[in-house]
Amino acid sequence: MSGTVFDIVLCALILGAALAAVSGRDPFAAVVFFVVYGVFIATAWLRLDAVNVALAEAAIGAGLTGVLLLGAVGRLARLRETAPPARAAGPRLLAALAAGGTTLLLGWVFLTLPEPAGLHAEVGANLAAAGSENAVTAVLLNFRAWDTLLESIVLLAALIGIWALSPDAAWGGRPGMTQRTRAGGVLAQFGRVLPPIGLMVGVYLVWAGTKQPGGAFQGGTVLAAVALLAMMAGRIAPPRVSAPGLRLALILGPAVFLAVGLAALAAGRFLWLPPEHAYALILGIEAALTVSIAATLALMVIGPPQEAP
C-alpha cells in the first residue's frame, strides 16, 4: 500500500520537474530542473527493480548532464544570444492538444499491450554459460553483444562530430579551455579529495558488475565524471586531441571487443563467447570498454578544442 503512495508522489514530482524544465521562462532554471529530474528518474528505476539502469541514470543524471548543460548555459550567456520571441498562444494550444493526444494514445497502447512471457526464462536458462551472474551484464556483453559493440562505435562517431566543430586554429589543442583555480582554495581541495574515492567507486562498479548491479557503462560514467571534476579543479589538463595515447584509449574498447568477436568467428560464430572462458573474456572486454567510455564521455562533455595549441 505505502509503495503505491510512494510511486504516485514520485510520478507527480517527475512530471512537475519535466514540465518546469520544458516550459519555464528562465533557461537556467530549466537546466536546474532537468538535473533534479535525473535524480527522480534514477529513483523511479529502483521502483521498477532495474538497479543497473538506476546506476547508469544516477551517474549520468547527477554527474555528466549537470556539467554539460550548466556549462552550455554559461557559454551561451557569454555569447550574448538574443532572446527568441515566444510562440503565440494559438500554436501553443495546438502543440498542447497534439501532445495530449500522443500521451493518451501511448497510455492506451501501454494498458492494452498483450502480456508476453518476457525473456526472463531464456536469459535464466543460458546464464550459467554466459560468464556473468548479473543478467543485465550477460545481455550487454554476451547475448546482445552486437548492440554494445555498435554503441561503443556510435560514441566515437559523436566525439568525432564534436571535434569537427573546433575552429581550424585550435585543432590539435586541448579540448575546452584552460581552467584556473586558487591554490589551496575550496575548489582545489575538493579536486584533491574526491578523485581517489571516485576512482575506487568506478573500478568497483566495473569489477562487481558481473555479480551484482554495475558494469562498464556505469563505472565508465563515474570515472568520466571524476576526471571532469579533476579538470575543473585544475588538477589535470585534458590531453591534446592529437595525442597518440588519447587516441589509443578511445579505440581500446571497440578494438578489444572486435578482436574477441573476430577470434570467435574462427571458432564458428562472430561475437560468440565460449562458456569456459566467458567470465575472463567479459571482464577483459569490460575493462577495455570502461577506459574508452570514460575517455569518450569526459571529452564529449568538455567540448571541442577552443584554444590554439
Place this chain on the structure above:
Amino acid sequence: MIGSATLYGLCGAALVGIGLYGFVSHPGLLRRVLAFNVIGSGIFLIFGAAGYRDADAGADPVPQALIITGIVVALSLTALAVALIVAHVRASGHGELPEDAGE
C-alpha cells in the same frame, strides 16, 4: 490497487507528451535539447515498465540492457547537439533557428 509498472508506464506516456509540447512550443534550441531528452526518458520508462509487468519474475534484463545503451547514446547526442548550438550561436548570434526567429 495499481502496480508500480502501470503507474510508471503511464508516467512515461505523459513524459513523452510533455517533451513533445516543449519541443514544439519553445523556439530556444537548448530548450529543445532538454525536451528531446524528456521524450527519450519517457520512452525508456514505458519500455522498462513493460518489462516489469510480471513483478514476481522481476524486471526483464533485456529491456534493461537496451535502456542502458540508450541512456548513454542519448547523452552523447546531447553533447553533440550542445556543441552544434554553441557553434550556431557563435556564428549567428541567435539561440534559435532562422525559420523560428520571426514569428
Place this chain on the structure above:
Amino acid sequence: MTGWFLAAATLLLLTLAGALWRVWTGPGRADRMMAAQLVGTGGVAVVLLLAAATDWAMIDVALVLALLAAFAAVAFVKAETPEGRGDPEDDDA
C-alpha cells in the same frame, strides 16, 4: 519495518517538493542551485530508505549519487566566473 521505510521515503519526497518550489521561484541562480543541492542530498536519503525497504544492492545507487552530489554546483560556479574557467574564490578572476 518495510512499511515504515516506504512511508519515511514518501514523506521525504514531499519535503523535496518544497525544494522544487524554490528552484521555480529563485529568485537568484544561487537559490536555485542550492535547492537542487537539497534534492541531491534528499535523493540519497530516499534511495537509502528504498534500499532498506526492498534490496540492499540499491545502496550503490546512493553511493554514486553522494559521490557526484556537488558536481552540478561546481559546474555552476565555474560557469558563473567571467570567462567560465576561473575560481569563485580567485580575486582576479
Place this chain on the structure above:
Amino acid sequence: MLELATDALTVALTAAGLVFFLAGTVGLIRFPDTFSRLHALTKADNLGLGFIVLGLALQAESWHAVFKLGLIWALALVAAGTAAQLVARTALRADEGGRPTRQAEGRE
C-alpha cells in the same frame, strides 16, 4: 526483544532525520535572503542524512553495508560543505559585480 529495541531505535533515528530534512526545507522556503537560506539548508540536510544513516546502519545486513553507509554520509558532508562555500562565493561576487542573481533573469 533485542530486535524490537533495535527496530524502535531505527524508527526514532530515521524520524529524527526526517524532522531535520523538513526543517531544512522550511528554512529554504521561509528564510528571507540567499545567505541565510544557504546556512539553514546545509546544516539541516546533513544532520538529517546523518540520522537516517545511523538508523539504517542498525538494520544493515552486513559490515560491508555499514561501511558503505558511512562512506555515503562522509561524501555527502564533503559535497554539501564544498557546494555551500562555492555557491555563497558566487552569490557574493555576483552582488558586488552587478550581475543580477537576486532578480529573476527572464532571458531565453
